[in-house]
Amino acid sequence: MKTLNYETLKQSNYEGYLLEDAPVRVLQFGEGNFMRGFVDYFIDQMNEKAGFDTKVTLVQPISQGAFRLKDIINEQEGLYTLYLQGFQDGQEVREKRVISAVKNCLNAYEDWNEVLDMAKKPDLRFITCNTTEAGIAYDPTCQFADAPAASYPAKLTQFLFARFQQQLPGFIILACELIDNNGKELEKCVLQHAKDWNLGEDFIQWIQKENVFCSTLVDRIVTGYPRAEADAMNAENGYVDNTLDTGEIFGVWVIEGPQSLRDELPFEKAGLPIIVTDDHKPYKEQKVRILNGAHTSMVLGAFLAGQTIVRDCMYDPTISAYMNEAIYNEIIPTLSLSKEDCEQFAKAVTERFKNPFIDHELLAISLNSTAKWKARVLPSLLGYVDKFHKLPKALTTSLASYIAFYRGKELDADGLKAVNPVTKQPYTIKDDADVLEFFAANSDKPNAQLVSLVLGNTSFWGQDLNAIEGLHDAVTSALDTIDNEGAMAAMQACLNKGE
Incomplete structure (x- = not known):
């Protein structure tokens, strides 16, 4: 030719x-x-x-x-x-x-x-x-x-x-x-x-x-x-x-x-x-907190529930409903652009996640999740608390999923090793050395103590998250649910009506 x-x-x-x-x-x-x-x-x-x-x-x-x-x-x-x-x-x-x-x-x-x-x-x-x-x-x-x-x-x-x-x-x-x-x-x-x-x-x-x-x-x-x-x-x-x-x-x-x-x-x-x-900043805020924030808040729990690529998550009724709860009820209310603009963007995000031509692996998205969670999810959580004076359930659970995902024990040159609780397959956590060393040293601690240490690590978040009223207990409770009933149950709990 x-x-x-x-x-x-x-x-x-x-x-x-x-x-x-x-x-x-x-x-x-x-x-x-x-x-x-x-x-x-x-x-x-x-x-x-x-x-x-x-x-x-x-x-x-x-x-x-x-x-x-x-x-x-x-x-x-x-x-x-x-x-x-x-x-x-x-x-x-x-x-x-x-x-x-x-x-x-x-x-x-x-x-x-x-x-x-x-x-x-x-x-x-x-x-x-x-x-x-x-x-x-x-x-x-x-x-x-x-x-x-x-x-x-x-x-x-x-x-x-x-x-x-x-x-x-x-x-x-x-x-x-x-x-x-x-x-x-x-x-x-x-x-x-x-x-x-x-x-x-x-x-x-x-x-x-x-x-x-x-x-x-x-x-x-x-x-x-x-x-x-x-x-x-x-x-x-x-x-x-x-x-x-x-x-x-x-x-x-x-x-x-x-x-x-x-x-x-x-x-x-x-x-x-x-x-x-x-001013392009409100549009960047929208992208980072809806598109990237949805990725970061959803993928770690979805991986622990046995999923491997984003597209399949969109066809799981619990995971997709959990992601929509985070986007529409917890993230969008904290943004500066109009609700209509944000919901239109969110609809496009869902369709992008369903793209049949891209196999977007959850493990690839998990790379450096500490910095990603700080930049993409934490501002929405803080904005929600400031506006509604209560914790956003889905975003709080995403923090528990982050901790559960990062609980590896063996640290080598490739990263921190852990095992998926559903598939029983080993996986490697990749992040900055200080993050991996922190979890390698503390993963065996009881949940309440581990959560306190994670929330209080100001090098991760730029502040002590233990100061947010009720956050420690809520994250610990969600982490207990992940351990005892699985990540899917923890996501499902965010969909239950009532407080």
Whole structure:
């Protein structure tokens, strides 16, 4: 079979949407599966449905290894096939689209002069990026004369200075890294480099006045190259696509920036799930506490009840009802967005958990559950207590499930070993060393004493949770139920009406 490119599609009489020629208006730092399955997909949709007429040049921000993705992308003239699949509006959905928004790919280390030449293009208006959570960090060892500088913020500073020298307008910069206030943190790093490199006050003012650094919230699981199914997909398509990409059908992009972005980026005209807001934090709170909080509060108890993947949990009447109790009656009442918005998001979350194309293992989600419970569940528990002056049953039980799951005894280099009470199969708990050492040392203690020690471990929670009235006794009672009747019984108890 021939490799995917424009000529291959023409020869096959491909009838889908394609944009072969258009000005490059987006420079994207990050060529990976996520950005191609999220940002570039949205750009492709805007091209088709709103006349955006824009191409994207990708920049691989790290040195290439043996697998030269840049070469593969360029051989395919930027084209790739994206499959979005999942559960939507009660139906199984699988969509296929050839994405033609990408023009080419450069590597920052092999093609740095070409990257800098992009700064001279008047049409260039947007910069998007996803350089991983560690990508937005200030590195004082980076120097202006480096070609290129090692860190992404330093590379961006070099690029912005090249633009400044052309006396051209600045950019709308859309940061997609998974850190808080990603756009603002990126701007801080850029300004620090400009100052440290003595690039001048005029340049610093140009950065601040001519560029808009947008913090954004991205939400889509992109599962990437479908290694097991790739041959069958290529056979069905009639061409070889070495950059196949897959992801879930759900996707939301929340952008914190001026409302004028609506004029420059025609999201609404294209009917895309993209929100421009003055403050993205309530949307992040919603995602973290409903989507991630539901995962964290449910999966440990479900695992102890004998389940192994998220999808199966959604078809268990007790586990799904327990999760809904936590979401609708305990988490949503504590959030700042409207009840209607939150319930709509929660409905989508349930469908995402049912995705028949993703086997999301509970043990994989359990990784580092201590920090996850603190960030994702504890704020809802505290907010509920503060608002209603009583304990939320499901979230309280999730804390008991966390303790039960972490009661391992044998600690080795791989983690803390424990045994599932239902399946009798061993499993490994993975977390920070101090967490594992704590449980290895205390797991044999009576439940009431263990609960007191866990709640009182301020290094876990940032506060002594024993101070919350009734929490110690409620968690101990739930832990006793897990031990004597099983995790399923403890979840069922949260569904019983009355106090």
